[in-house]
Amino acid sequence: MANSSSHDSGVCSMPFFDRCKLPATVKDDCDAFVRSRYSGSIRSAPFQGYCSYTLFVGEETAVQFRPFAYKLDIGMTRTACNIFKRLAPETEYLGQLEGTDLHAFSMRKLPGVSLADYRAMSSKTSAREQMVRDFAQLQALAWRKARRVEDLLGEKRTVGSSLTLRLELMSASLPIRFRGTASSILDDISEIEALPWCFTHGDFLAANIMVNPYSGRLTGLLDWAEAEWLPFGIGMYGLEELLGEDNQSGRFVYYSEATQLRNIFWEQLLLLIPELDRSSKTVAIVKKAQQLGVLLWHGIAFDDGNLNRVVEEGRDDREIQRLTVFLSL
Numbered sequence: 001m002a003n004s005s006s007h008d009s010g011v012c013s014m015p016f017f018d019r020c021k022l023p024a025t026v027k028d029d030c031d032a033f034v035r036s037r038y039s040g041s042i043r044s045a046p047f048q049g050y051c052s053y054t055l056f057v058g059e060e061t062a063v064q065f066r067p068f069a070y071k072l073d074i075g076m077t078r079t080a081c082n083i084f085k086r087l088a089p090e091t092e093y094l095g096q097l098e099g100t101d102l103h104a105f106s107m108r109k110l111p112g113v114s115l116a117d118y119r120a121m122s123s124k125t126s127a128r129e130q131m132v133r134d135f136a137q138l139q140a141l142a143w144r145k146a147r148r149v150e151d152l153l154g155e156k157r158t159v160g161s162s163l164t165l166r167l168e169l170m171s172a173s174l175p176i177r178f179r180g181t182a183s184s185i186l187d188d189i190s191e192i193e194a195l196p197w198c199f200t201h202g203d204f205l206a207a208n209i210m211v212n213p214y215s216g217r218l219t220g221l222l223d224w225a226e227a228e229w230l231p232f233g234i235g236m237y238g239l240e241e242l243l244g245e246d247n248q249s250g251r252f253v254y255y256s257e258a259t260q261l262r263n264i265f266w267e268q269l270l271l272l273i274p275e276l277d278r279s280s281k282t283v284a285i286v287k288k289a290q291q292l293g294v295l296l297w298h299g300i301a302f303d304d305g306n307l308n309r310v311v312e313e314g315r316d317d318r319e320i321q322r323l324t325v326f327l328s329l
Contacts, residue, residue, distance in 0.1 A: 016048055016049075016052065017053070020101070022102075026097075026100055030053060030055070033094075034104075042055055043055065049207070049223065051066060051067075051070035052064045052070065056109065059109065060108065061106055061107070061108065061109060062107050063104060063105070063107075064104070064106075065097065065103070067101045067102060068103065071103045071225075072091060072103075072225050074091060074092075074093050076228075077090075077091040077107075080199065080201075080224045080227060083141060083142065084138070084142075087138070087141075087218065088221060088224060089108045089110055090108045091105055091106070091224075092105065092107070110219055110220030110221075111210065111220070112210040112219035113210065113213045114206060114208070114209065114210060114222075115131075115207075115209040115210075115211050116206040118211050118213060119206065119245055121213065122216070126216075127211075127215065127216025128216070128255065130215060131211065131216055131242050132243075132261045132264050132265040132268070133264065133268045134217055135239060135242055136268035137272065139232075139235065139272075139273075140273055142198035142199055142200065142232070143196065143273050147197050147198075147229060148196070148197070149194070149231075156228070157228035157229070158226075158228070159228060159307075160197070160228050160229055160230050163193065163231075163292070164189050166300060167185060167186040167292070167295075170182040170295055170299050171183045174295075174310055174311070175320060178295075178299065181291060181295070181327055182295055184288075185292050185295070188288050191285045192233070192234075192288060192292060193231055194231075195232045195233060195282075195285060195286065195289060196231070197232070198229065198231075198232045199227060199228075200229070200234060201224060201226075201238070202224075202226025202227050203223050204235070204238030205241055206241065208223045209221060209222075231289050232289065233285070233286035233287070233288070233290045233293065234290070234292055234293040234296065235293060236286075237293030237296070237298075239265055239290070240322075240326045242261070243262060244325075252321060253325075270283075291327065294323070295323070295327075298311070298323050299319070301319075
């Protein structure tokens, strides 16, 4: 979801400990917590996320500290590993840092570099093609482990349990040029919710996408804290993040080959999921679900996890600019 505090960058300008209203000494306590449990070299990760403080232990392990509000659900991280195998990091809960609201987790370091770093090193068209093919493979893996909506009673989380409510909110309160799209999707929400429900990464952005530094192939996804079961297609909001990037002014711009990349994605997806290829009606609903994903992730403000405010002009202009680009097709 949208965040006015640079949530999408993976690096927040406000230090993590200041944002959590913790004294600077807590960083030393976190470091000591890790040293008491691991031998070998320990260093802070070069880029810190909005919701966590991360240390690297040697070359194989990362330890992450998260406040309760952003605590990882070990059941969900296990589900991610079961479905996506090597693309999700095995995660273990280490306990709570004494005297604080911080919870520690160890996880396997995923190979490669972040897509954000890769883009600074390379702009190969062939690598971009590989990324969208890998993204199609990711969707196919999710499809194969999909569940029926009637089997998810009690397991729907923040977004999945409130799709209609959020669409109604956006239909009424988004900047007026987006309301027609939200209303059109609302008309089809029953068909969208009747799609198979798939395990969906909740924060698909360049800082959380790990790729091979030579080929650009997807090697894993970080930060499954916001993962949940959602109708197939909603998670495809992330495709747009692979079809362009922010320019020097911070405005999202599609690559010149974005249309070609989009076509490659859909060709690959239909090849991997033949049953979709046999139903043009289902494909049309999946594409509506993808638009819903774009609205959910860029039309609802993150606001430190509250997720109950529609983005506003003059306050969330970065996300509104993305909506303008992503919904213009």
